[in-house]
Amino acid sequence: AQTVTQSQPEMSVQEAETVTLSCTYDTSESDYYLFWYKQPPSRQMILVIRQEAYKQQNATENRFSVNFQKAAKSFSLKISDSQLGDAAMYFCAYRSAYSGGGADGLTFGKGTHLIIQP
Amino acid sequence: KAGVTQTPRYLIKTRGQQVTLSCSPISGHRSVSWYQQTPGQGLQFLFEYFSETQRNKGNFPGRFSGRQFSNSRSEMNVSTLELGDSALYLCASSYGQETYGYTFGSGTRLTVV
Numbered sequence: 538a539q540t541v542t543q544s545q546p547e548m549s550v551q552e553a554e555t556v557t558l559s560c561t562y563d564t565s566e567s568d569y570y571l572f573w574y575k576q577p578p579s580r581q582m583i584l585v586i587r588q589e590a591y592k593q594q595n596a597t598e599n600r601f602s603v604n605f606q607k608a609a610k611s612f613s614l615k616i617s618d619s620q621l622g623d624a625a626m627y628f629c630a631y632r633s634a635y636s637g638g639g640a641d642g643l644t645f646g647k648g649t650h651l652i653i654q655p
Numbered sequence: 656k657a658g659v660t661q662t663p664r665y666l667i668k669t670r671g672q673q674v675t676l677s678c679s680p681i682s683g684h685r686s687v688s689w690y691q692q693t694p695g696q697g698l699q700f701l702f703e704y705f706s707e708t709q710r711n712k713g714n715f716p717g718r719f720s721g722r723q724f725s726n727s728r729s730e731m732n733v734s735t736l737e738l739g740d741s742a743l744y745l746c747a748s749s750y751g752q753e754t755y756g757y758t759f760g761s762g763t764r765l766t767v768v
Contacts, residue, residue, distance in 0.1 A: 570756075572756055572757075574759075579761060580743060580745075580761050580762045580764075581759055581760065581761040581762070582745060582747070582759035583759075584756045584757070584758070587756045628698065642688050642690070642700035642701075642702075642703050642711055642713065643688070643690070643698075643700060643747075643757065644700070645690075645697060645698035645699075646697075647697050648697065
């Protein structure tokens with residue numbers, strides 16, 4: 538079974554600064570998808586960014602970018618120019634590319650609570 | 656475009672009762688999956704449906720079941736509720752191609768007393 542580890546339970550950053558959230562995962566598969574989700578107090582999980590394992594190019598969405606290191610099984614999220622609205626729980630998630638056959642949907646890490654200091 | 660709608664938003668049940676939660680996916684999405692979120696265990700996968708067929712199932716007891724209707728709406732049922740079933744239950748929908756990611760609803764907060 539796959540596992541996802543987020544080693545930082547909480548991170549704090551000054552507004553307008555840059556912060557990097559860490560995520561490592563363990564899998565024996567070669568084809569999979571990785572996601573970062575944001576969960577504000579409203580509870581709704583919001584997709585921040587996604588990465589396909591067979592693409593070497595790191596995904597970028599505006600102020601959000603990832604550093605995907607497949608060999609190291611690392612998938613960190615960088616948030617540039619942090620804004621107050623970025624404050625939330627951030628979850629790293631893994632999804633096998635192989636549907637059915639016991640695949641376990643999304644496997645989530647425990648999350649990182651991001652605090653933005655004004 | 657309406658998002659993923661989960662009803663009800665809050666629910667209080669007594670131990671031993673059963674409960675049914677509902678999820679309406681985004682129009683056109685054919686895959687619906689369910690997750691349980693608790694402070695202790697985090698987010699755990701319950702099951703996933705695609706075109707009315709259960710495609711995957713997580714490691715939960717048989718008290719947890721679900722189904723998907725022809726219009727892609729899904730329900731999950733928990734029978735013989737236990738205190739430990741208290742959690743936020745999240746539903747997510749997608750086209751069925753995982754590469755596009757999942758869109759989540761705001762969840763149903765279930766409290767078992």
